Amino acid sequence: MPKSKILSTSFNYQGMYPCPVCHVGKISHMPLMEAMSCDFCHQIFTVNVEQQQLVMPSRQPPLVWRWNGFNWTEAHLEGVEFGWGYVFAAFVFILLPTSIIGIVAYLFPPHPEAPLSWLPYIWTGLTFFSHLSIIIWLFVEIYQVPIRIYLRAIKQRLTGR
Structure with missing residues (x-):
């Protein structure tokens, strides 16, 4: 098994992850909600654990990040393709x-x-x-x-x- 696979983590509600918006704070699960929030910039995110995605619904169209096991991949607008x-x-x-x-x-x-x-x-x-x-x-x-x-x-x- 490659060493990089051993160190990678899957995205779930229990962990703390770097904030993809401010890159300073940490996002964690919000009690009694199916959402996560940043402790620095106070952004609220919805989570899709199956697809390992984090969605910022406070804007339209929402920004979506995908967890690759180490960090968030670059943001893309949901349903919008920039070529x-x-x-x-x-x-x-x-x-x-x-x-x-x-x-x-x-x-x-x-x-x-x-x-x-x-x-x-x-x-x-x-x-x-x-x-x-x-x-x-x-x-x-x-x-x-x-x-x-x-x-x-x-x-x-x-x-x-």
């Missing part, structure tokens, strides 16, 4: 407007002694960062990344509490 088309569309959304503005600024540069001759270059950078921030915001909203909880955990670790 390479979405990744390609995100890159196009970021790079196409930035490229158009950058090419125009390169082909038709302002006169160097004009008072706002720097504006096209700044505008190109702002276009890139604004479109990138939109994609990052969408990622955070879809996967419900708990930024405040991460910052609170970092603060607690730095202060030593």
Whole structure:
């Protein structure tokens, strides 16, 4: 029998597991309920022991994690498949407007002694960062990344509490 199989644990109600949302707290069984909760971020999860899954029903569509014996696999939205088309569309959304503005600024540069001759270059950078921030915001909203909880955990670790 491989050594990795000996160390792996199956997912059940009695154990304590790392929280897949905040990665700081531990999730454990809630008394008198068929649910588990995190002691740090206070998220409540429903459990499917047969499929070794943890579901966060507080959002729609719910996020689902699968236990692989050691840790939670990456989250996916229940019933939603993100393919390479979405990744390609995100890159196009970021790079196409930035490229158009950058090419125009390169082909038709302002006169160097004009008072706002720097504006096209700044505008190109702002276009890139604004479109990138939109994609990052969408990622955070879809996967419900708990930024405040991460910052609170970092603060607690730095202060030593």
